[in-house]
Amino acid sequence: MDFRRLIRILSAWVPALALVALLVTALLLAGDAETDVGRLGRFSPWLFAGSSLAVLLLLAVITRRALVLRTQMRRREPGARLALRLLPLLLLLALPPLLIVYGFALKFLTSSIDSWFNVRIEQALDDSLELGQLVLDETGENARQQTQALARRLQSVPVAEFDEALDEALAGSGAVQLAIFANDGALIAAASNDARLLLPSAPPGEDLLTVRDGGVLLRPQPFEDGVLQAALVPLDTEYLLRVLVPLPERARPLVRNIEQSVHDYRRLDFLRDSLKTTFALLLSLVLLLSILLAVLAALAMARRLVQPIARLAGVADDIAAGRFGEQVLATSGDEIGALTDAFNRMSSQLADMRGRESAAQAENEEQRAWLAAVLDRLTAGVLTFTAQGNLRSANSAATLHLAPSVTVSAGEEDRGLRGLSELAPLFERIDAHLASGAREWRDEVRLTRGGHTQVLALRGAALPLIEGVEGGHVVVFDDLTEWNRAQREVAWAEVARRLAHEIKNPLTPIRLASERLRYKLAGALDGENAQVLQKTTQTVIAQVDALKELVDAFADYARTPRLRRDPVDIGALADEVLELYEQAGQIIVERDFAPALPTTTGDRGRLRQLLHNLVKNAIESDPEREPMPLAVGTRSLGDRIEIWVEDSGPGLPEGFDAGWFEPYTSSKPRGTGLGLAIVKRIAEEHGGQVRAEPGIAGGARFTLQVPPT
Amino acid sequence: MLLLAADGCAQTTRTPALEVRKAYVEGNEQASLVVDLEFSPAPQVLDALANGVPVRLEFFLGGRDASNRVAFDRRVLELSYQPLLRRWQLRRNDSESPRLFSSRAQLLAAMDQVRLPLGDDWKLLKGAREYSLRVRLPPSSLPGPLRLPAWFSRTWRIDSGEVMWTSAG
Numbered sequence: 001m002d003f004r005r006l007i008r009i010l011s012a013w014v015p016a017l018a019l020v021a022l023l024v025t026a027l028l029l030a031g032d033a034e035t036d037v038g039r040l041g042r043f044s045p046w047l048f049a050g051s052s053l054a055v056l057l058l059l060a061v062i063t064r065r066a067l068v069l070r071t072q073m074r075r076r077e078p079g080a081r082l083a084l085r086l087l088p089l090l091l092l093l094a095l096p097p098l099l100i101v102y103g104f105a106l107k108f109l110t111s112s113i114d115s116w117f118n119v120r121i122e123q124a125l126d127d128s129l130e131l132g133q134l135v136l137d138e139t140g141e142n143a144r145q146q147t148q149a150l151a152r153r154l155q156s157v158p159v160a161e162f163d164e165a166l167d168e169a170l171a172g173s174g175a176v177q178l179a180i181f182a183n184d185g186a187l188i189a190a191a192s193n194d195a196r197l198l199l200p201s202a203p204p205g206e207d208l209l210t211v212r213d214g215g216v217l218l219r220p221q222p223f224e225d226g227v228l229q230a231a232l233v234p235l236d237t238e239y240l241l242r243v244l245v246p247l248p249e250r251a252r253p254l255v256r257n258i259e260q261s262v263h264d265y266r267r268l269d270f271l272r273d274s275l276k277t278t279f280a281l282l283l284s285l286v287l288l289l290s291i292l293l294a295v296l297a298a299l300a301m302a303r304r305l306v307q308p309i310a311r312l313a314g315v316a317d318d319i320a321a322g323r324f325g326e327q328v329l330a331t332s333g334d335e336i337g338a339l340t341d342a343f344n345r346m347s348s349q350l351a352d353m354r355g356r357e358s359a360a361q362a363e364n365e366e367q368r369a370w371l372a373a374v375l376d377r378l379t380a381g382v383l384t385f386t387a388q389g390n391l392r393s394a395n396s397a398a399t400l401h402l403a404p405s406v407t408v409s410a411g412e413e414d415r416g417l418r419g420l421s422e423l424a425p426l427f428e429r430i431d432a433h434l435a436s437g438a439r440e441w442r443d444e445v446r447l448t449r450g451g452h453t454q455v456l457a458l459r460g461a462a463l464p465l466i467e468g469v470e471g472g473h474v475v476v477f478d479d480l481t482e483w484n485r486a487q488r489e490v491a492w493a494e495v496a497r498r499l500a501h502e503i504k505n506p507l508t509p510i511r512l513a514s515e516r517l518r519y520k521l522a523g524a525l526d527g528e529n530a531q532v533l534q535k536t537t538q539t540v541i542a543q544v545d546a547l548k549e550l551v552d553a554f555a556d557y558a559r560t561p562r563l564r565r566d567p568v569d570i571g572a573l574a575d576e577v578l579e580l581y582e583q584a585g586q587i588i589v590e591r592d593f594a595p596a597l598p599t600t601t602g603d604r605g606r607l608r609q610l611l612h613n614l615v616k617n618a619i620e621s622d623p624e625r626e627p628m629p630l631a632v633g634t635r636s637l638g639d640r641i642e643i644w645v646e647d648s649g650p651g652l653p654e655g656f657d658a659g660w661f662e663p664y665t666s667s668k669p670r671g672t673g674l675g676l677a678i679v680k681r682i683a684e685e686h687g688g689q690v691r692a693e694p695g696i697a698g699g700a701r702f703t704l705q706v707p708p709t
Numbered sequence: 710m711l712l713l714a715a716d717g718c719a720q721t722t723r724t725p726a727l728e729v730r731k732a733y734v735e736g737n738e739q740a741s742l743v744v745d746l747e748f749s750p751a752p753q754v755l756d757a758l759a760n761g762v763p764v765r766l767e768f769f770l771g772g773r774d775a776s777n778r779v780a781f782d783r784r785v786l787e788l789s790y791q792p793l794l795r796r797w798q799l800r801r802n803d804s805e806s807p808r809l810f811s812s813r814a815q816l817l818a819a820m821d822q823v824r825l826p827l828g829d830d831w832k833l834l835k836g837a838r839e840y841s842l843r844v845r846l847p848p849s850s851l852p853g854p855l856r857l858p859a860w861f862s863r864t865w866r867i868d869s870g871e872v873m874w875t876s877a878g
Contacts, residue, residue: 048860132793201806206815220794222807227794259793266792267761267852275854 015061015296018054022289025051051285058292065299078317079303079310086302094294102287109283110276117269125262132258135251140218140229143245146173147231148216151241154180159239162189176228177244180235183212188239196224203232203242211240226252308336312343325351381456384463385473389434391418391427392472401456401479402426422449426456433460434473444480452657455480485662489677492663497558504551507544514540557663557674561606563685567599567709568607570643571634577611578632585627586619592633598708600641602686610682613675614645614702621649621700631695640688641708646701651694661690679704726750726867727766732842732874734772740831741824742770742784746844748820751864755813757855758797763789765850766867768825771841772834780830785850786823788816801825838876844869 025047069087072080150169157165166178170191177197179190185202192198203211211217217232221244228244235241247255268275308331315326327344331337375382381398385391394402394417402423403416418427426445433441443458456477463471518537525533571593581587619628631646653660661680663673676692679702683690688706695701731745750764758764768784785802791809797816800807810816846867848859859865 048857129792133795136793204808219809219811220796221809222791222794222798255793259791262792263761270757270760270762271852271854274858278854278857281857 014057018057018061019289019293021054022051022058022285025054025285055288055292058296062292062295062299065296069299077310078313079306082309083302083306086305087298090298090301091294094298095291098287098290098294102283106280106283109279113272113276113279117272122265122269125258125265128258129262132255135247135255136220136227136229139245139247139251140220140231143175143229143231143243144216144218144233146175146245147233147241147243150178150243151233151235154241155236159188163191165189166191173243173245175243175245177242179242179244181208181240181242183208183238183240197244200242203230203240207232208240225256227255308332308340312340315343315347319347319350324354379478381477381479383430383475383477385430385434385475387469387472389431389473398477401454401477422447430458430460430475438462445477453481453659455484485659488662489681492677493558496554496663500551500555500558503547504555507548507551511541511544514544553674557678557681561603561685563603563606565601566604568602568604569597569599570607570641570706571597573604573607574611574632574634574643577608577615578630581615581619582627587615588627588629590629590631592631594633594635597634598636598641600686600706601709602706606682606685610679610704611645613679614704617675617679617702618645618647618649618700621647625649631697636708637705639707640705642703642705644701644703646695646697647699648695648697649699651698652692652700656692660692724863724866724868724870726754727844727846727869729842729844729869729872732840732872733876734770734827734831734838734840738832740827742768742782742827742842744768744823744825744842744844746820746823746869748817750867753864754867758788759790759813761790761792762852762855763787764846764867767845767847767850768823769843769845770827772831772838774834774838775836778834780828780834782827782830784825786820786825788820836877839873840876841871841873842869843871 028047069080069083073084150173153169154162154165162180166180166189170178170193176194177190177192177200179200180188181202182188185205185208187200187202190198190200192200207217207219211232211234217230219230219232221228221230223244223246226247228246230242230244232240232242246252308328311328315328318326324347326347328340375395376397378395378397381401382393382395383391383398384393399417403420417423426447429443429445433443438460439462441458441460443460445456445458447454447456457480458475458477460473460475462473465471514537518533521533522530575591575593578587578589578591582589615630618630619626622628625648629648632644634641634643636642661676663677680690683704683706686706688704690702690704692700692702726749728747729744730747732742734740734742748766750758754764764787766786766788768782768786770782770784771779772781773779787798787800787802789798789800790796790813791798794809796809796811797813798807798809799816799819808819810819846865848856848865851859851865855865
């Protein structure tokens with residue numbers, strides 16, 4: 001059994017046991033206090049000590065409960081303060097009656113004790129005592145006379161005849177014992193008519209001395225339950241005579257009663273104050289017992305009364321802390337029970353409401369998350385503005401389109417995006433539309449950044465009122481740059497296809513006609529005319545060839561190839577292409593090919609064409625420089641394979657951007673303007689991309705990235 | 710309260726009212742305890758005596774010889790006043806005939822030396838002996854109303870304390 005449990009058990013039983021012990025002690029001491037020979041006389045101190053211990057135990061239990069209450073007060077436990085308020089009220093109910101009863105009981109007790117003693121009774125007893133003393137004195141006087149007469153008679157009797165003489169004298173004397181003693185108290189002769197007095201006891205030394213000096217000693221002598229008068233006279237110079245005379249028979253019981261009554265009354269009268277004190281102490285013990293009982297009962301009752309309210313307060317605190325649905329057990333059918341039931345219903349309803357609120361909140365959160373997910377996955381940028389025009393939020397697409405290199409934290413879109421000067425034109429246009437008050441509007445904005453132009457198509461709308469308050473605005477925009485470019489490419493492809501088709505057909509007849517004309521007329525014309533014919537037909541044929549080359553390039557660009565999908569070692573393929581140009585003396589290549597480069601899946605022919613175009617582009621960047629130094633390399637980036645071609649030419653033209661990969665964009669005076677467009681197209685066919693950047697040595701570097709197999 | 714009660718339970722210190730000046734055991738066949746006392750009770754005790762409250766002095770004697778044989782004896786002397794006889798009485802608990810004195814002074818004078826016959830156990834002790842004697846007024850011998858106040862009042866604490874002596878035997 002652990003210590004705490006032991007304390008609890010003791011704390012529950014000790015008060016009851018101590019109270020019983022105190023009560024029993026008080027009763028025993030009270031019963032014992034009145035008697036002379038108390039059965040518990042020798043146990044009184046132990047009873048007293050035991051009751052004191054019981055009081056201490058009770059005080060300890062009360063103190064402990066009071067400390068527990070104080071601790072509960074400090075911890076602000078529910079019900080503690082109410083219990084503390086109830087405690088003095090309950091004590092106020094109990095203590096005054098106790099004190100009143102105590103006071104009256106004490107008064108009654110002292111009055112009762114005082115009433116035992118009456119002046120008349122006292123006077124009567126004193127008179128009786130005096131009467132008894134008179135009887136004794138008279139008996140004593142008779143005894144003295146009798147003894148002196150006998151002494152005179154015996155003075156002439158020889159010592160040897162003392163016994164006989166005493167027997168004779170006893171017969172008509174009325175005495176119960178006659179005895180002769182020597183001066184030293186030795187018995188000489190005796191006579192008695194009472195078997196109990198056959199052996200006379202020697203007179204005390206002081207009596208012998210008194211009589212020897214010539215006196216007559218009269219001394220009452222207790223005998224059994226009565227009194228004998230003893231008279232001692234000197235017989236002569238050597239002997240003493242003692243006569244024991246009883247009281248008259250009728251007087252004996254009376255005298256005995258008088259003695260007892262006076263004795264008892266005087267003792268009681270003497271002990272009156274002590275008796276009052278003793279009973280007052282016992283009453284005080286009982287009062288203390290009652291007070292302790294009242295305090296214990298008040299503590300227990302206060303706790304009991306407050307418990308339901310404390311439970312209610314505790315559960316109310318739980319509910320205030322957000323723990324809904326707690327219930328309190330109703331243990332009574334009174335108003336507190338009704339209050340408990342009502343409280344339980346309220347708690348259940350709150351729990352239900354909380355549940356519904358939580359569910360609604362969860363649904364809201366889910367919808368918000370869904371909306372955020374949808375917005376984040378839109379390819380269109382979505383900007384929301386407050387009614388005051390502050391940027392409230394921007395989805396991922398908006399940040400990606402507008403500031404891909406800037407990290408904008410949630411809640412800081414206004415500072416993050418509006419702070420960018422390059423976006424100023426966009427926000428100026430938007431602000432203008434917001435200020436106009438239009439509910440819906442459309443617009444297009446071009447942003448030029450780093451030489452690159454971005455085309456944004458804007459659609460704005462005012463958000464509906466929310467409880468009479470302006471909800472703000474939403475602006476949705478699409479980056480049309482790539483779309484426009486793609487449209488242009490499609491358009492160009494269509495133009496190329498049509499042109500190729502329309503122009504290619506007449507070119508062959510024109511060539512054939514020119515060749516025939518030259519063949520027919522070359523022999524018929526003389527010197528100068530023959531030269532003019534030769535020159536003109538040669539010019540026509542050359543231009544037709546040039547046109548045919550142009551048309552072929554167009555046709556090639558416009559064609560939608562049917563791609564083969566084979567594993568291609570891009571490094572090996574590049575090496576093949578470079579060898580061709582190296583053998584022609586057009587390039588000098590510094591190779592930096594990664595070993596064990598993964599393959600890519602693609603059309604070998606198209607990829608070869610791509611590489612050819614890159615090499616040709618490098619050669620044509622500086623036609624005066626032959627061979628053109630090139631740096632070509634490959635590497636694996638894990639999810640991509642990269643190959644670059646870097647020349648030592650004049651570098652990228654000013655303003656080079658993604659638009660230079662569109663058809664008919666070229667810095668060269670000659671050429672079709674389709675080379676880089678074809679490179680970009682082939683890269684995109686293979687799921688890759690191509691970019692251009694200034695080279696390390698000042699030339700241009702074109703990098704192709706394609707996915708590995 | 711507890712301390713006073715405990716004090717009352719275990720009282721062994723001599724009080725001024727009673728002192729054993731001398732004590733010895735005499736006689737072989739019939740041993741007797743002879744005690745020279747200085748008995749000077751408080752006026753309240755004498756007053757109680759005059760008003761019918763007997764005063765009982767308890768003599769508790771213990772003895773041990775060299776062979777660790779022990780003997781104990783308890784005797785009680787009762788002092789009282791007989792109002793009818795107008796005599797002060799001194800009675801031993803083992804004696805039928807009390808001694809009567811015509812004055813209180815004579816009674817108290819008789820307490821100067823007390824002779825108490827002892828039991829047969831004392832015959833068994835041989836040779837050198839150790840004795841211990843205590844004379845006291847047991848509060849339990851008082852009438853009920855005086856008992857409780859007696860525990861709180863020094864007036865009624867009459868105790869010689871333990872007196873020890875040895876004899877050659």
